[in-house]
Structures are given as structure tokens and as C-alpha cells.
Amino acid sequence: MQSSDSKIERIIDGVLARMSNGTLRAGDRLRSIREEATVMNVSKNTVVEAYLRLVARGVLIARPGSGYYVSRTSARKKGPALPAILGARPVELLTEQLERRLPIRPGDGRLPPDWLESPEMRRPLSVMRMSADDTYNTAWGFLPLRERLCGTLAERGIQCQPGQVLTTYGGNHGMDLVIRCYIRPGDAVLVDDPGYYPLFWKLGGAGARIVGIRRHHDGPDLEDLSEKARLTGARLFFTQSLAHNPTGGSITQGTAYGVMKVAEEHDMLIVEDDPFADILPYTAPRLAALDQLNRVIYIGSFSKTLPGSVRIGYIAAAPELAQELNEMKVISIISTSAQNERLVHSLIEGAHYLKYLRRLHDRIHEATAQTVHGLENVGFSVPRPLSGGFYVWIPLTPTMQERDLVTEAAQEGIFIAPSVAFSTSDSPALGMRVNIAHGSDPRFLEWLARIAH
Structure with a gap:
């Protein structure tokens, strides 16, 4: 089950992604708290907390009786457009894993930082x-x-x-x-x-x-x-x-x-x-x-x-x-x-490490099941048996193989890791590594389903 902090961060990441890809612009009104709670399947209190954190960062402004709006100063704070600085070269992919500029992260090599903390540790x-x-x-x-x-x-x-x-x-x-x-x-x-x-x-x-x-x-x-x-x-x-x-x-x-x-x-x-x-x-x-x-x-x-x-x-x-x-x-x-x-x-x-590993193992097992279910629901096959590690691999469909997927994904705030980065060949069999901690994100799955056809 997702923690309350993870749910809050998912809402924050979604708002930032919509700003990055132009769906939300300076001055635009966000979905109401009730609407956002329904769309993201969370409580209204979770949405309030996420919106307030974005207000504290200067990303949103609150207008009592009207709602939450994208700050007009947010656009001026943006750096270079992400597609211009993220490509399929391995050095760019590794840099993105360190810089963490994209909010939706199925291409990550590591687990989220909050997974590596627990009461035992x-x-x-x-x-x-x-x-x-x-x-x-x-x-x-x-x-x-x-x-x-x-x-x-x-x-x-x-x-x-x-x-x-x-x-x-x-x-x-x-x-x-x-x-x-x-x-x-x-x-x-x-x-x-x-x-x-x-x-x-x-x-x-x-x-x-x-x-x-x-x-x-x-x-x-x-x-x-x-x-x-x-x-x-x-x-x-x-x-x-x-x-x-x-x-x-x-x-x-x-x-x-x-x-x-x-x-x-x-x-x-x-x-x-x-x-x-x-x-x-x-x-x-x-x-x-x-x-x-x-x-x-x-x-x-x-x-x-x-x-x-x-x-x-x-x-x-x-x-x-x-x-x-x-x-x-x-x-x-x-x-x-x-x-x-x-x-x-x-x-x-x-024995702190042993107790922590047991909890981490269960969390990985649950996340893997959710990721595999989500990927298969949108039409992708996942090889069996599953290994128990951080990754699953999906082959790309023919319609995906001719596209600049890394740039297209980055435009929507999604970080992916395609097979070209992992091969010594100039023309590898095309596929994608998916991190099980992020593979069930509905925004990633929706993007995959859309580009596969």
C-alpha cells in the first residue's frame, strides 16, 4: 500500500509534469480538490496537502473561494526544455538518474529514496x-x-x-x-x-x-x-x-x-x-x-x-x-x-538489516505484481519467471521502433530506459527496461498504451 507521502508526491509530480508538457500554463486553474481526489483515487486531505506544498514552493497560488492556479512566475523559473538535454545516450540517462528532473521515472536504475528507509533502519x-x-x-x-x-x-x-x-x-x-x-x-x-x-x-x-x-x-x-x-x-x-x-x-x-x-x-x-x-x-x-x-x-x-x-x-x-x-x-x-x-x-x-530486508522484499514483490499487471493490461508481455530484482523488460511494438521515444517521453515528464542504451550493437532488438517501483504509474501506462498504436 502506498504511504501518504508517496500519494502526495504522486500528485505533485503530476502537476509538474503537466506544467512541463504545456498542459498547464501560467495562470491556469488546477482541478478542484474534489476532482483531483477522484482522478488520482486519493482523499481530499491528500490533495490539499499536495497543493499546499506546491504553494510553498512558489509553483501555485491559492485564491480563496476560487481554487489553485499556476503561478505566473513559474514559467520564468524553468530551465532548458527537457527534450533538448535528454537523449538515449547512456551518459544522458545516467545523468538523469542523478539529477532527477523528470517526475515519472520507470527508467530509473534504483529504488525511490523513501523505499530505502524504514523504522528498523x-x-x-x-x-x-x-x-x-x-x-x-x-x-x-x-x-x-x-x-x-x-x-x-x-x-x-x-x-x-x-x-x-x-x-x-x-x-x-x-x-x-x-x-x-x-x-x-x-x-x-x-x-x-x-x-x-x-x-x-x-x-x-x-x-x-x-x-x-x-x-x-x-x-x-x-x-x-x-x-x-x-x-x-x-x-x-x-x-x-x-x-x-x-x-x-x-x-x-x-x-x-x-x-x-x-x-x-x-x-x-x-x-x-x-x-x-x-x-x-x-x-x-x-x-x-x-x-x-x-x-x-x-x-x-x-x-x-x-x-x-x-x-x-x-x-x-x-x-x-x-x-x-x-x-x-x-x-x-x-x-x-x-x-x-x-x-x-x-x-x-x-538484525536491523535482516528485518529491513524482509520488509523491502515484500514491497518489491508487491510492486512487481502491480507493474506486471499494468503492463500486460496495456498489451505488453513480460518474460517469466520473474527474478525478484528491480526490473522487468518489455519488447517494443513495431510502431514504437521508429520513434524517438526518449524525447517523446521526456516531453510528458517521463524518464525511460530503452534497449539502445544497454547494447554494444548499433541495431539491438528493441525493448525497454522498467523499474518495478515506477512501472505501475498510471501516467506511464497511459503513455505506453497511446504510443503503442
């Missing part, structure tokens, strides 16, 4: 932030946290010792360290396609030759992987086995076994990114569990489940690889945050 976070010291961390990271992570990994079927685990500033930093250590200009590197576009930038910046491996809902295409490993001589394959970004699929046990056979045959290292592990089953198929960190470098993270200011990730690898990666960590940033790592360790040990 709010007070422990504030108390520990106030009490934590600012001493330098050890090179490898806070030892009690690394010891606890070894226990967590053992539950996932991955056996390791603290000397095989180093902490990072999130999963992206873990990828950076692997790239710095093991990739030189001109090296062929295999990646999921569609796949994680920030990784593509990192590899491009290192001068790597990026080779896409077709990604199906149940994992990498084994024939494509084997053929391209043979032809390119690649020694690294970056993949996300579970709750895949962007397709939302997860690898099956048989496909995971096939990937490891290809890696052994062609003497490849596999970098397995597992950012959603804490909300997924321990028993889900993981390459690192099959391989036991022989040729798999495993990257985990708390950055998807904790607030963005707590950026903690980790790498688990064979002892000699972990040593090399940790030396690169020291050379590049010296150490990670002792305060944040102590904080996360305390949350885990105090």
Missing part, C-alpha cells in the same frame, strides 16, 4: 553516524565486516576466507579495480548484451575491445559465448547472473554449468556481478558457487539496498587475485570508509 543509521569515528580503514577493509561477509557468502554456497575479501565503494568500484588490474588497450572483453551500460563506458575508457554476448532471459547464449571466446581470445567475461540489469532474467543451473565449461575450455576469468543478492534466495544459481572462486571474481554490494550515501561493496576472489586487486585499491584510493563499514556491520549484527 532510520534510528540505527542516525545513531551510528553520530557515534562513528573517522579513523583510516585498513587496506582490505573493516575485518569484522569481511568476516561476516564470509559467512554470508557461505550461505550462498561460496566458501572463502577473510583474506579473499576486500571492500569497495560499491559494485562499480569493484569493476573499476578489475579493469585496472587485468585489461590493457586492445584487449577483447566479453559482456552481456543487453548489459550494464556503465560497465561499457569503463571498458571503453580502458581501451578494451568490447564484444557483446547475447543475453537470454535464462542467461548468456552458450553458443555465442563459446564462439566469441574462441574467435577473440578474450580472457575476461563480465556477467550478471541473477536479476539481470536490464532484462530482469536470472541464469538457470544448466546454463550456469555451461558458462563454466566454456570458461574452463578457453581459460577465461569470469567477473560475476551480484548487486541484488541480499533480496534474492541464497540457493539461486551462482557461478561463484559452482566454481568456488577458482576463475570467478565475485562482486557484491549494499548499494542497491541501502541509501545512496552508504556506498559499500566487496570483491571475493582467489587469494592471489584478491591480493592483486587490493594492491590496486591501495594505489588508486588508499582505503575505503571505515565509518560506513562499521555502520553496515552493526546493522547486520543487530
Whole structure:
């Protein structure tokens, strides 16, 4: 069930979107409180609160006995038109995730900030932030946290010792360290396609030759992987086995076994990114569990489940690889945050994190069901089984494939993430990643239904 604050923000976002796309102009009267409550299926008190917040921001003015009107100064406060600054290039999409200029956000990569707060976490976070010291961390990271992570990994079927685990500033930093250590200009590197576009930038910046491996809902295409490993001589394959970004699929046990056979045959290292592990089953198929960190470098993270200011990730690898990666960590940033790592360790040990994850898991499950129902109601198919992560994937209809959807959506205040951003190919199979926290928004679904025909 939506919180009252979420309902208020939905009304605020709707007003701002109508102003952005020109439906509402300076001086226009808004719908009455009763009308807005009926349209948005909320109470009149919720509408009053939303309108008053917009008055406080200078967006609306209240005229007693008449209603609420768009302020005539609002138009002068607008920046550049959104379609002029938002396109389908990955850098623009990632920038929009940080700047949050568009109010309707099915293209987001993260959950809404208010989802990452709960009664179980709010007070422990504030108390520990106030009490934590600012001493330098050890090179490898806070030892009690690394010891606890070894226990967590053992539950996932991955056996390791603290000397095989180093902490990072999130999963992206873990990828950076692997790239710095093991990739030189001109090296062929295999990646999921569609796949994680920030990784593509990192590899491009290192001068790597990026080779896409077709990604199906149940994992990498084994024939494509084997053929391209043979032809390119690649020694690294970056993949996300579970709750895949962007397709939302997860690898099956048989496909995971096939990937490891290809890696052994062609003497490849596999970098397995597992950012959603804490909300997924321990028993889900993981390459690192099959391989036991022989040729798999495993990257985990708390950055998807904790607030963005707590950026903690980790790498688990064979002892000699972990040593090399940790030396690169020291050379590049010296150490990670002792305060944040102590904080996360305390949350885990105090069971605050476990209680919070249970609530978050239920909320994700409910939102996924609502998003799938909404998408299928307007004529889009969603692949099964559902992974339990943040995303589902929908193919585009033929009438949608020739249009500049990113710009068209931005004109209506909608942020989307199309397949072109996630592919190494110039002509990918067209689809769209949908964040389950925003996928059931009626304004997004109405826009999808309208442009699909």
C-alpha cells in the first residue's frame, strides 16, 4: 500500500509534469480538490496537502473561494526544455538518474529514496553516524565486516576466507579495480548484451575491445559465448547472473554449468556481478558457487539496498587475485570508509538489516505484481519467471521502433530506459527496461498504451 507521502508526491509530480508538457500554463486553474481526489483515487486531505506544498514552493497560488492556479512566475523559473538535454545516450540517462528532473521515472536504475528507509533502519543509521569515528580503514577493509561477509557468502554456497575479501565503494568500484588490474588497450572483453551500460563506458575508457554476448532471459547464449571466446581470445567475461540489469532474467543451473565449461575450455576469468543478492534466495544459481572462486571474481554490494550515501561493496576472489586487486585499491584510493563499514556491520549484527530486508522484499514483490499487471493490461508481455530484482523488460511494438521515444517521453515528464542504451550493437532488438517501483504509474501506462498504436 502506498504511504501518504508517496500519494502526495504522486500528485505533485503530476502537476509538474503537466506544467512541463504545456498542459498547464501560467495562470491556469488546477482541478478542484474534489476532482483531483477522484482522478488520482486519493482523499481530499491528500490533495490539499499536495497543493499546499506546491504553494510553498512558489509553483501555485491559492485564491480563496476560487481554487489553485499556476503561478505566473513559474514559467520564468524553468530551465532548458527537457527534450533538448535528454537523449538515449547512456551518459544522458545516467545523468538523469542523478539529477532527477523528470517526475515519472520507470527508467530509473534504483529504488525511490523513501523505499530505502524504514523504522528498523532510520534510528540505527542516525545513531551510528553520530557515534562513528573517522579513523583510516585498513587496506582490505573493516575485518569484522569481511568476516561476516564470509559467512554470508557461505550461505550462498561460496566458501572463502577473510583474506579473499576486500571492500569497495560499491559494485562499480569493484569493476573499476578489475579493469585496472587485468585489461590493457586492445584487449577483447566479453559482456552481456543487453548489459550494464556503465560497465561499457569503463571498458571503453580502458581501451578494451568490447564484444557483446547475447543475453537470454535464462542467461548468456552458450553458443555465442563459446564462439566469441574462441574467435577473440578474450580472457575476461563480465556477467550478471541473477536479476539481470536490464532484462530482469536470472541464469538457470544448466546454463550456469555451461558458462563454466566454456570458461574452463578457453581459460577465461569470469567477473560475476551480484548487486541484488541480499533480496534474492541464497540457493539461486551462482557461478561463484559452482566454481568456488577458482576463475570467478565475485562482486557484491549494499548499494542497491541501502541509501545512496552508504556506498559499500566487496570483491571475493582467489587469494592471489584478491591480493592483486587490493594492491590496486591501495594505489588508486588508499582505503575505503571505515565509518560506513562499521555502520553496515552493526546493522547486520543487530538484525536491523535482516528485518529491513524482509520488509523491502515484500514491497518489491508487491510492486512487481502491480507493474506486471499494468503492463500486460496495456498489451505488453513480460518474460517469466520473474527474478525478484528491480526490473522487468518489455519488447517494443513495431510502431514504437521508429520513434524517438526518449524525447517523446521526456516531453510528458517521463524518464525511460530503452534497449539502445544497454547494447554494444548499433541495431539491438528493441525493448525497454522498467523499474518495478515506477512501472505501475498510471501516467506511464497511459503513455505506453497511446504510443503503442
